Amino acid sequence: MTAVSTEWVEGLVQDRAQESTHLDFKREQPSKKEDGRRELLKDVCAFANTEGGRIIYGVDEDDERCASRIVPITDEAVDAAQRRLDQAIADGIHPRLVGHSVTALTVDGGYILVIDVPPQYGGPFQSHFNNQRRFTYRQGTINMEMDYNQLRSAFQLRGRALQEATSWRRVRLAHINDAIHKKRMVEKAWLVVHIIPFSALFDGDLIDLHAIATANRSVMNDHADSRTFTADGLLYQDAQPGQRPLEFVRFFRSGMVEFGWVGNKYNAVGELLILGFDAASTIRDLVSRCAQILVDAGVVGPAYVSLSGLLIESHRLHYDGPHFQLHTPEPWESEMEPPMLEVSSLSELASAPDTWCRPLSDMLFQTFGLDRCVYYGSDGAWKPPRR
Numbered sequence: 001m002t003a004v005s006t007e008w009v010e011g012l013v014q015d016r017a018q019e020s021t022h023l024d025f026k027r028e029q030p031s032k033k034e035d036g037r038r039e040l041l042k043d044v045c046a047f048a049n050t051e052g053g054r055i056i057y058g059v060d061e062d063d064e065r066c067a068s069r070i071v072p073i074t075d076e077a078v079d080a081a082q083r084r085l086d087q088a089i090a091d092g093i094h095p096r097l098v099g100h101s102v103t104a105l106t107v108d109g110g111y112i113l114v115i116d117v118p119p120q121y122g123g124p125f126q127s128h129f130n131n132q133r134r135f136t137y138r139q140g141t142i143n144m145e146m147d148y149n150q151l152r153s154a155f156q157l158r159g160r161a162l163q164e165a166t167s168w169r170r171v172r173l174a175h176i177n178d179a180i181h182k183k184r185m186v187e188k189a190w191l192v193v194h195i196i197p198f199s200a201l202f203d204g205d206l207i208d209l210h211a212i213a214t215a216n217r218s219v220m221n222d223h224a225d226s227r228t229f230t231a232d233g234l235l236y237q238d239a240q241p242g243q244r245p246l247e248f249v250r251f252f253r254s255g256m257v258e259f260g261w262v263g264n265k266y267n268a269v270g271e272l273l274i275l276g277f278d279a280a281s282t283i284r285d286l287v288s289r290c291a292q293i294l295v296d297a298g299v300v301g302p303a304y305v306s307l308s309g310l311l312i313e314s315h316r317l318h319y320d321g322p323h324f325q326l327h328t329p330e331p332w333e334s335e336m337e338p339p340m341l342e343v344s345s346l347s348e349l350a351s352a353p354d355t356w357c358r359p360l361s362d363m364l365f366q367t368f369g370l371d372r373c374v375y376y377g378s379d380g381a382w383k384p385p386r387r
Helices: 006-014 034-048 078-092 148-181 198-202 209-215 276-296 346-351 354-367
Strands: 023-026 053-057 059-061 067-070 101-107 110-117 126-129 132-134 136-139 142-145 190-197 226-229 233-237 247-252 257-262 264-266 272-275 303-310 315-320 325-327 341-343
Touching (some): 006 110, 023 059, 034 078, 034 126, 034 136, 078 101, 078 110, 078 126, 148 190, 148 198, 148 303, 190 276, 190 346, 209 226, 209 233, 247 276, 257 276, 272 276, 276 346, 303 346, 303 354, 315 354, 341 346, 341 354, 346 354
Parallel strands (some): 023 053, 272 315
Antiparallel strands (some): 053 110, 059 067, 126 132, 190 303, 226 233, 233 247, 247 257, 264 272, 303 341, 315 325
């Protein structure tokens, strides 16, 4: 979509652009009264439930719903107006929108406000004001209440996202298992994390792998990883092409991410161990780093994140106890495939990874019979060992 700018709005007026499913003109900004806030939430919610769009305050329209002239806003300080609208949207739309913005554009005599609602994938969305909850959508240039069948379809879309993500994850795990058995990967215990944006399941857009490769010479380590393009996407690994890696990160063209590493090590008496601290810190570091790379590549919105374990039978989990290092008995399962976690937004996954990385690490430790990951405190904060 065209970037928001004064020139863009002026072009809409000059071309007599018509309102549409994704564009709405308003002569005046929403008032501070209840009716103004209610109308704002209804309009924004409708765009959120209809593939996104833009509302432009400060543009008048003619009888044919075409942009006719700019009517500058002057009745409120620009910063205050932006904060008021942004706060109303944050408080009054559930679940919270991802990536929306309220932009002020300076024009002769005042300013224009543009609310940009990008396509959302975590709906259906409802407006909530004075104990009134409404699910609205946009049909042409009119906002309408969603009926029972539309609500059911919207909730089913969310369920379908889970099904699609689960199916894709299992296909990828089967692919890795096949690579292990065919000796393309070392035949040892592997831990694998998947990040699956909702947008990758539905919108069909491809991310710019060349931009990712240019901006990220290394992903896994501070030193330069081996980096190559493949049929699936962009692969980083700790081995040269043709060699078997012990760690890798793969960015798929759709925007999904997969990373894995060999988790085992022999101790002094020949027992196979999975190192708990190495696993928890790798999950934490790479989830945050890969999520930020996706955000920088323009991938936004909710996602699923998961941890899986392959060939973990005969292994013990090695971890730090209160006074000395310990290890668990072997697990019951030969493979670990706990449920996926739903992430509210990729930007939050990048900036606050512990919200989701802690339960992922807990699942690993619980697979080996422990209550939780010992490298997180009771408050959920990361707590690495003192060594």
